[in-house]
Amino acid sequence: MFERGVRLSAVGALVVLTVLTTCNVSQEAAAADTPKRPNVVVMVADDLGLQLGCYGDKLAKTPNIDRLAAEGMRYTRAYCTTASCSASRSVILSGLYNHATGHYGHAHGYNHMSTYESVQSLPKILADNGYRTCRIGKYHVAPEWVYPFQDIRDEGIQGARNSVKMAENAKTWIAEKPDAPFFLYWCSTDPHRGGGPGGFSNFPDQPGHYPGIEPQRYTPDQMRVPDWLPDQPEVRKELAEYYEAIARLDVGVGVLVRGLAELDVLDNTLILFLSDNGPPFPGAKTTVYEPGLQLPLIVRDPRQKEGGRTSDAFVNWADLTPTILDWCGVPAPKAPPLQPRETAGKSPTGRERPWQFHGKSIVPTFTNPAAEGFDTLFASHTFHEITMYYPMRVVRIGDWKYIFNIANPLPYPFASDLYRSPTWQGVLSRGNEYELYGKRTVKAYLHRPRHELYNLSADPHEIRNMADDPAQAKRLEDLQNRLKAWQQETRDPWELKWEYE
Numbered sequence: 001m002f003e004r005g006v007r008l009s010a011v012g013a014l015v016v017l018t019v020l021t022t023c024n025v026s027q028e029a030a031a032a033d034t035p036k037r038p039n040v041v042v043m044v045a046d047d048l049g050l051q052l053g054c055y056g057d058k059l060a061k062t063p064n065i066d067r068l069a070a071e072g073m074r075y076t077r078a079y080c081t082t083a084s085c086s087a088s089r090s091v092i093l094s095g096l097y098n099h100a101t102g103h104y105g106h107a108h109g110y111n112h113m114s115t116y117e118s119v120q121s122l123p124k125i126l127a128d129n130g131y132r133t134c135r136i137g138k139y140h141v142a143p144e145w146v147y148p149f150q151d152i153r154d155e156g157i158q159g160a161r162n163s164v165k166m167a168e169n170a171k172t173w174i175a176e177k178p179d180a181p182f183f184l185y186w187c188s189t190d191p192h193r194g195g196g197p198g199g200f201s202n203f204p205d206q207p208g209h210y211p212g213i214e215p216q217r218y219t220p221d222q223m224r225v226p227d228w229l230p231d232q233p234e235v236r237k238e239l240a241e242y243y244e245a246i247a248r249l250d251v252g253v254g255v256l257v258r259g260l261a262e263l264d265v266l267d268n269t270l271i272l273f274l275s276d277n278g279p280p281f282p283g284a285k286t287t288v289y290e291p292g293l294q295l296p297l298i299v300r301d302p303r304q305k306e307g308g309r310t311s312d313a314f315v316n317w318a319d320l321t322p323t324i325l326d327w328c329g330v331p332a333p334k335a336p337p338l339q340p341r342e343t344a345g346k347s348p349t350g351r352e353r354p355w356q357f358h359g360k361s362i363v364p365t366f367t368n369p370a371a372e373g374f375d376t377l378f379a380s381h382t383f384h385e386i387t388m389y390y391p392m393r394v395v396r397i398g399d400w401k402y403i404f405n406i407a408n409p410l411p412y413p414f415a416s417d418l419y420r421s422p423t424w425q426g427v428l429s430r431g432n433e434y435e436l437y438g439k440r441t442v443k444a445y446l447h448r449p450r451h452e453l454y455n456l457s458a459d460p461h462e463i464r465n466m467a468d469d470p471a472q473a474k475r476l477e478d479l480q481n482r483l484k485a486w487q488q489e490t491r492d493p494w495e496l497k498w499e500y501e
Helices: 001-032 064-070 085-092 122-128 163-176 232-261 317-328 363-367 416-420 422-430 442-446 472-490 494-501
Strands: 039-045 071-077 130-139 180-185 269-276 296-302 310-312 376-381 392-397 400-407 451-455
Touching: 001 163, 039 085, 039 232, 039 317, 064 232, 064 269, 064 296, 071 363, 071 376, 122 180, 122 317, 122 392, 130 163, 130 422, 163 180, 163 232, 232 269, 232 422, 317 363, 317 400, 392 472, 400 472, 416 422, 451 472, 472 494
Parallel strands: 039 180, 039 269, 071 310, 130 180
Antiparallel strands: 071 296, 269 296, 376 392, 392 400, 400 451
């Protein structure tokens, strides 16, 4: 009996071994067939408009950003929702308009604006779903527990203007766990105006000051002054410095992308390159005119083999968080249960519901640049700094754009860096309110009507206001009604101004 049992056990062991071996082979084969979870890199420039070679700017020296566009999709109608650094970044990382989250303006210093604690942010959602998260460079949102990143790699980045060091830090961080899915938020301070003699650098303008970056030089006489700026010597000088800062940013973009390739993760990584708001000059940044809102958006989707494509879909920064989650296959989180009025403040009741983003995924445009449903744009600006209150709301459908200047009796206020800029100080020194600032007078720039209506096809510089044109009365009413409905839907506190003022 014992011998028979031994023989049976041996046979059984062989069967078990065979089964286990087969299972291991099957599991290894299945693992090999299962694609790795995708990675995401979001690059956010600071105060960059369309001053890039891939957007047709002949002066810009941006070969690395241009290469991204050649390998991906370039969006021609991409917009921030508010032309202010801190508020815009809160939208990028939340998928919500900032008027609904409390992040009305700057987070730092005496401004002290921040996002409601109930908001579910992109880094938190991705971390909750198994992603490593890291930020490098400019952050500028609050509080940290709403926008938490597991790692911060800011060592030696020189005020986030040494883009090469930023890229090297990113590569080191990714290499620590190359097989784990990651979200990298990479934000240069360039080409934001800073301190120092050059205006666009936080450090003395010395060759070799930013290790790894060969400075690109421009002269004022090379500049082509855009139509929204006056052609004055101080403007040309500032523009030359601005283009140098853009070129500095571009170098790091190239180092970062090459680093992804060297780590063998490029072909499994979604890359988005964008800016937070328009150029740091009066007439762009802090305004809701086109130079302030219309920005670059380049998406390199490794799943799309055809590069160099363009899309004219309307995209805004509230769309970015839902797009990234959709592309990664990460579901939106659950929102807190609804509370009936009689139990508000007590125990939550009701069913769980999906978190509602204000934006929507633009993933359909990755395969179909002309996908339907991307034909309307909304924008919302309230503050830059706390001393700069000027709420504006915008709706655009096709070529028609309506601006609601809610506090229009006030003169248009200035961000401190724009007011101190040589460009605006030159205007003040000449003291002529009827001098042209771009295509409009200084007086018209400072004193805005309550309602502005433009046909951007016929009037791309937004000069001929058609809000009082009887022929456009029906169109104006339609756009105003759409704007009101959107304000109600997104819980905009300033929606009350339609009734109260």
